[in-house]
Amino acid sequence: MPYLPPEILSQIFRLLKETAQNPDLDLLAASLVCTHWCAEAWPLVPPDLFPDRSLLLKDSSGKDAIRRTSLLALCLRYELIQCDHLESIEIHHELDYIRDRDNLRAMAAAIHQVVRVQSPGLRRIKIHPQNYNPCYLRPAEMIELLDVIFPPGEVAMLTELTIDRGSEITAHLIERVGPTLRDIFLRGFQFDALLLEALGRCRNLECLSASDGWLPGPGARPAPPGAVAILAAALPNLTTLRISINNWEGGPRVSNEQLREIVTRLPDLKHLAVGVDLTLACLPRAAIFPIGERGDNHGIVDHLASVEANITKS
Amino acid sequence: MSDPANITLVTMDGTTFTVPSAYLHRSKLVQDWLRSEGDKQAMEVKHVTPFVLQGVLNFCEIHAEDTSEPLADPADPTKPFEADPRDDAFRGMPDDQLLQFTMAADILQIPELVRLTAQEMASRIDGKSPDQIRAMFNPDDLAEEDVDSDNEMGEVGEEGAISK
Incomplete structure (x- = not known):
């Protein structure tokens, strides 16, 4: 085919800028065709085309968002832009009825392209509350999308995971990204066997925070005896542990001995915070160690006093 | 001496076309050549x-009677493009032909035809991915060093070819 001279390309792109429905993305796409086109189209692309700090996967992800994300991946790949402010992937899965699952998969594929480029700032993934209403995304579908974003065998350099509910999803995600994770924030979980096994794979974990636990569902596998200590032993680099230890009866599920063991097994532990909710209801009954009346936190304070003493000593 | 009322054009392969000047x-x-x-x-x-x-001569014949001012800038944004049914x-022509007509319009310096073909190219680029644009206009033929052969991003049809 004939070579289009720069002045013609320039005219085409100026017309594109005036007449296209989304001229910024069209000019960006043209910039990515070849170096000749890039030389004429790129100067017309606005410099702040990718201001977002997060890549969003949600049911309302439209074709423009998919296209924008795919083009971002190409821009990063060819070092056309730097996007150091891009820091997280956010997955919303209860915002609205899922209208177009194909769009969701296409958006997941586009996010995967960005993940593959390993943008230096992209280190976090945040998954918003799971809703089990059948109209919304089911856990299996979420796992399918996560497999698109983080396919087996590829390393994603994520260091921070925040997730609200969904042990299955969390366990699956940790299969993919666990080895690089340094901070995990869990809300609405049970420390059941599934989650404990998954967390045990995060050997580089430095901060684990778990709170606002729910009562265990009928399919939950209780944690094995000594689960907390086992977990502590599996996470040798842990420096911060924020955890809730009460169950719905108001009694703590972790004994003084267990807490001491955690501290003993974690010589680098610098911060320990213990709250009160349902997170550890799944721990074995043997671990129950009532230390106060319902709603009475004095026993917890005693726990903390002993734990703090151990930390100081170590 | 040539006939001043007509002009003869010779293409790359020696084919001649004689049309009214x-x-x-x-x-x-x-016009420069005639002078x-x-x-x-x-x-x-x-x-x-x-x-x-x-095809270019057909365009010129169709528009020979037009009295509009010549376009100084084919991409002048102050003059919105209005499609002419003629x-x-x-x-409607295929992409490769459109590209050749765009080139010919540029060579012969016919701003109105440049505007028409450039606007049509812009319309065809609208909404397309780099891969789709390459498939349409195949600029890879032009600079082999631009072609990225590893096809790493091929899964969703976004083959890039930029080296900056």
Whole structure:
């Protein structure tokens, strides 16, 4: 085919800028065709085309968002832009009825392209509350999308995971990204066997925070005896542990001995915070160690006093 | 001595076209040639095939009677493009032909035809991915060093070819 001279390309792109429905993305796409086109189209692309700090996967992800994300991946790949402010992937899965699952998969594929480029700032993934209403995304579908974003065998350099509910999803995600994770924030979980096994794979974990636990569902596998200590032993680099230890009866599920063991097994532990909710209801009954009346936190304070003493000593 | 009422154009393969000079009054290249070398028998139009030149001359014939001011800038944003039904044949042509007509319009310096073909190219680029644009206009033929052969991003059809 004939070579289009720069002045013609320039005219085409100026017309594109005036007449296209989304001229910024069209000019960006043209910039990515070849170096000749890039030389004429790129100067017309606005410099702040990718201001977002997060890549969003949600049911309302439209074709423009998919296209924008795919083009971002190409821009990063060819070092056309730097996007150091891009820091997280956010997955919303209860915002609205899922209208177009194909769009969701296409958006997941586009996010995967960005993940593959390993943008230096992209280190976090945040998954918003799971809703089990059948109209919304089911856990299996979420796992399918996560497999698109983080396919087996590829390393994603994520260091921070925040997730609200969904042990299955969390366990699956940790299969993919666990080895690089340094901070995990869990809300609405049970420390059941599934989650404990998954967390045990995060050997580089430095901060684990778990709170606002729910009562265990009928399919939950209780944690094995000594689960907390086992977990502590599996996470040798842990420096911060924020955890809730009460169950719905108001009694703590972790004994003084267990807490001491955690501290003993974690010589680098610098911060320990213990709250009160349902997170550890799944721990074995043997671990129950009532230390106060319902709603009475004095026993917890005693726990903390002993734990703090151990930390100081170590 | 050539006939001043007509002009003969010769394409890259030697095919000749003789048309009224008035048809080409909007071609800056032809007008310059007539002023400087109009006494010659024929004007060579290199890099243009007979098929494309025939199409360009058809365009010139259709618009020979137009009285609008010549376009100073084919991409002038202050002059919105208005589709002319007489040009439908240009808008419906395949991508490779459109590219050749765009080139020919540039060579012959016919701003109105440049505007028409450039606007049509812009319309076809609208909404397309880099991969799709490459498939349409195949600029990879032009600079092999631009072609990225590893096809790493091929899964969703976004083959890039930029080296900056």
